[in-house]
Amino acid sequence: MIVASVSNVLVWAVWVLAAFACVGTGIAVISFTNPFYSALSLIGNLASLAVLYLLLSAEFVAAAQVLVYAGAVMVMFLFVIAYLGGRADAPWAGGPSWQALGAVAASAALFTEVVVVVGLKSSGRLSHSAHIDSAYGTPAEIGRLFLTDQLLAFEITSIVLLIAAVGGVILGSHSRAHPVEGVEQ
Amino acid sequence: MRGPDVIWYVGVAGFLFCTGALGVLIRRSPLIVLLSLEIMLNGANLALIAFARHYGQGAGQIFAITVMAVAASEVVVGLGLIVAISRRNLELDVDKLSTLRG
Numbered sequence: 001m002i003v004a005s006v007s008n009v010l011v012w013a014v015w016v017l018a019a020f021a022c023v024g025t026g027i028a029v030i031s032f033t034n035p036f037y038s039a040l041s042l043i044g045n046l047a048s049l050a051v052l053y054l055l056l057s058a059e060f061v062a063a064a065q066v067l068v069y070a071g072a073v074m075v076m077f078l079f080v081i082a083y084l085g086g087r088a089d090a091p092w093a094g095g096p097s098w099q100a101l102g103a104v105a106a107s108a109a110l111f112t113e114v115v116v117v118v119g120l121k122s123s124g125r126l127s128h129s130a131h132i133d134s135a136y137g138t139p140a141e142i143g144r145l146f147l148t149d150q151l152l153a154f155e156i157t158s159i160v161l162l163i164a165a166v167g168g169v170i171l172g173s174h175s176r177a178h179p180v181e182g183v184e185q
Numbered sequence: 186m187r188g189p190d191v192i193w194y195v196g197v198a199g200f201l202f203c204t205g206a207l208g209v210l211i212r213r214s215p216l217i218v219l220l221s222l223e224i225m226l227n228g229a230n231l232a233l234i235a236f237a238r239h240y241g242q243g244a245g246q247i248f249a250i251t252v253m254a255v256a257a258s259e260v261v262v263g264l265g266l267i268v269a270i271s272r273r274n275l276e277l278d279v280d281k282l283s284t285l286r287g
Contacts, residue, residue, distance in 0.1 A: 004187075007187055008187050008188060011188030011189075012188050012189060014188075015189050015193070019193075019197045022197060022201065023197065023200055023201070023204075026200075026204040026224050029204075029208065029220050029224060030204060030205075030207060030211070030212060030217065030220075030221055030224075035214060035216045035217055035220070038216075038217055038220050039220065042220050042223060042224070045224065045227070049227055052231060053234055055188060056194065056234050056235055056237075056238040058234045058237070058238070060246070061230075061250060064250060064253060065253070068253055068257060069223075069256075072257070073257055073260050076260060076264060077219075077220070077260070077264070080216070080264045080267060080268060083268065083271075084216075084267070084268075084271055084277070087271060087277055089214075100211050103207055103210035104207060106206075106210065107203040107204070107206045107210065108203070110202075110203050110206060111203040114202070114203070115196065115199060118195055118196075118199070119192075122192060126190055126191045126192040126195070126239060129186040129190070129191055129238060130240055131241065132238070132241045136243065137243070141243055142246060142247065145243045145246075145247050150244065150247045153251050156251075157250075157251050157255075160254060160258050161257070161258055164257070164258030164259075164261045164262055165261065167261070167262050167265065168261040168262060168264075171262065171266060172265050
């Protein structure tokens with residue numbers, strides 16, 4: 001009994017740490033003027049989200065989050081920020097302040113809406129989660145689902161990635177960037 | 186399930202989504218708009234995984250992995266657009282890139 005309650009407190013402590021890190025770095029991403037610091041805060045955000053995924057026993061998704069997002073995607077972001085150099089800086093100045101006020105009001109309204117709808121609709125039903133076996137969230141289970149029940153999602157994902165790769169090459173190729181000089185096609 | 190109930194995770198997910206929406210609305214650098222979009226997608230992912238844990242089924246995790254792939258594709262295309270914009274020496278400001286406006 002004591003062991004169970006101690007581990008419960010531990011999980012709560014980890015959750016509170018990860019959730020506050022998540023919220024804080026999320027706010028930091030949209031408030032830094034230097035996009036380099038914003039990207040670094042997003043890495044912190046992704047790492048704390050991976051901790052939350054681990055608490056929800058989604059081990060494979062947490063590993064994929066760290067590898068794909070914090071690894072590949074953020075490296076791409078940092079390369080582009082370094083390529084743009086000082087041009088990437090985005091000061092807050094300019095624009096009427098009522099726009100910013102309206103945006104804050106709109107997102108606060110959105111948050112209130114989410115909380116009210118989830119609170120009304122769930123009304124205690126979200127307190128008793130289903131029991132899971134030890135296979136839940138493991139790579140073997142995810143792979144089995146991907147290749148049996150969710151095969152269509154798997155194939156569509158591969159096509160989407162292929163299209164994005166082709167699109168990235170087309171957007172980045174030099175001849176398309178300067179079609180006026182297009183001697184070399 | 187040890188620790189907080191699923192509803193707490195959903196609250197954090199909702200807050201993340203709204204933070205990202207605020208960033209998309211008030212920032213004008215396309216780079217930071219892309220970063221805010223990532224925050225919104227991650228908020229949705231957290232809600233998906235929380236509900237998948239609540240119902241004890243793996244389909245929500247599959248959906249979350251698909252969302253990750255879509256987010257990676259979106260970053261590739263978005264960063265390609267930003268590099269193309271900067272190569273044409275246009276200003277990196279989503280308010281001033283209004284050539285396609287009718």
